[in-house]
Amino acid sequence: MVTVTTVFPGQGWQARLVKRLLNNDKLQLWLGLAFAVLLPSLVSRESLLWQTAGPTQWLTFLLTTLAYWCSMTTVQRMGRLPGTCVHRLSIPVTSVCFAIPYAVVLFLERELLDELYLAGYLLTMLYGTAGYRIGRHYRVLKLGVVPFGKAPSLCQNHGVEWHSLGTPELGNVGIDGVVADLYDDLPPEWERFLADCTLHRLPVYHATTTLEWLTGRVQLGYLYENRYGSLRPDEGYEMLKRCLDLLTVLATLPLTLPLMVITAIAIRLESRGAVLFTQQRMGFQCRPFTVYKFRSMYTHQQGNGYTEDSEDPRITRVGKVIRKYRVDELPQLFNVLKGDMSLIGPRPESMDLASWYQKDVPFFHYRHVVRPGISGWAQVEQGYAAEVDGMNRKLEYDFYYIKNISFWLDLLIVLRTIRTVLTGFGSR
Structure with missing residues (x-):
């Protein structure tokens, strides 16, 4: 019988205990709750003791606890995904989780102890960034x-x-x-x-x-090990995802519609031709559909059906800007409303490219088991790719997404898409 001894070189049970505690998500949740929520509530001028606390104090305490728990749980879930730095997620996730309850309270015209709520927000952000950053030393796998x-x-x-x-x-x-x-x-x-x-x-x-x-990739050479069944996404989440797509698009239209109007005017002022570019692309279950995008090229020049490089002479000056910051993709929100696309999913390829990839890229058609997306795991991890070698790598990211599709993975893609929009990563 082989004896398994899991000790650290030169260290004893104390070091093993420290590492286990630092890697225990539940313990981290409760320690953070004491630090970021309970401590400021007990030392504030408005004590949370049973004898003195009123409705406003308790409402503040409950909302702070809810916001803290949601932010830390989200960070921990997303931190298990490939290539994520937990301490970098803390600031955006905590800000959103604390902002939503506060906005609801303002809408309902209820009172909060703003100083106490702000203290909970700042301490949660500090705990999530500094705490996890320090713990990285013990989290090396x-x-x-x-x-x-x-x-x-x-x-x-x-x-x-x-x-x-x-x-x-x-x-x-x-x-x-x-x-x-x-x-x-x-x-x-x-x-x-x-x-x-x-x-x-x-x-x-x-x-x-x-x-x-x-x-974050499923290697094509070992795809047979996954079997076809593992590439079938969860149908329950697909229904939820469709509802979230519709709600998100409808909620953001008041912001995106004015931007689309400004973009359309800029395109018409710079060059002749239609404002929108339409193209047949391969969609869900290999069904073709018409995708909508803002035109970013001159109409009198012909190309190969895809962008060759970032210096393509067919691209207009306005086109370079809207491509870099993904503004040209905004009309695809109407594709989402129609059900042709999702907000998150594999990038839809043109029919010509799809035919080309089908011949040279193994398992290419399996990526159409889900709706194509405006953004996706491959887009935020790799950027744009048209050549076969680049598509092989992109397909590995697509298969990982299909195999592991979840709310948390979609949320991580949303955050990285925001980073992509701000930095212009992967533009073409």
Whole structure:
């Protein structure tokens, strides 16, 4: 029987306890609640003791608790997704979670203790940024690699400390889990080793699955391991997603419509031709649909059906600006209302490109199992790509999104889309 010893070199049980506490999400929630909500409520001039607290104090306390809990839970859920820095999410997520209850209270004309609510907001933001930033030292993932199959070739870099296991034991190597090619024919002693790891509650991960949640991509070469069923998104969430799409578009139209009017005027003043550009694209379940975009090119010049590079001479001056900041995509909100598209999903490709990719890119049509989106996981992670090699990588991101579609992943894409709009990342 192999003995699994998970200790840190030169450290004892105290170090292991500290690391477990820092990586315990529930404990972090409760400690933050005491720091950001309870502490300011008890030391404020308006005490929250039962004998003195009134309706205004309790309403402030309850809303602060609700906003704190929502912000921290959201940050923790999104922090489990590939490539996310938890401390960077804290400021935008906390701001939104505290702003929404405050706006509702103002709308209902109720009173709050503004100083106490502001203190809760600032302390929550401080706890989420400084606390998680300090904890990053203890959150470096350390994984042991079983030296068989494709595990050694896949498990490299990605911000992880990899430890190649020469023998079926851990010794004094402190690790958070073991990665193995579970489809490979492992020797009996290594199978017993993995079983003992499980018995001692040390996680055992399959190599390709590990690569997926580290990189945010499903490698095409290993797609057969996922089976076709794993690429079928949750139908319940699809219904919820459709409702959220409609509500979001209708709620933002008062802001986006004036911007669309200004853009349309600028396009007409600069060059002759229609304001809108329409094109047949491959949509949900491979059904073609007409996509709407603001025209960003001169009408008298012909191209290849896609943008070749950022210096394409067909692009107008207004077109360069609206492409960089994604304003040209705004008419696609009407595609969302029609049901052709979603706010979040794989990018819809033109019929010509779709035919081209179908010949050269394996599994390309599987990406149409969900509605195409205005923004998506591949867009915010990679940017624009038209060549086959770029589409292969983009398709890996698309398959990860389809396989792991969820509210939290969509919310992360929304935040990164905002960053993309502000920075112009991936424009073409």
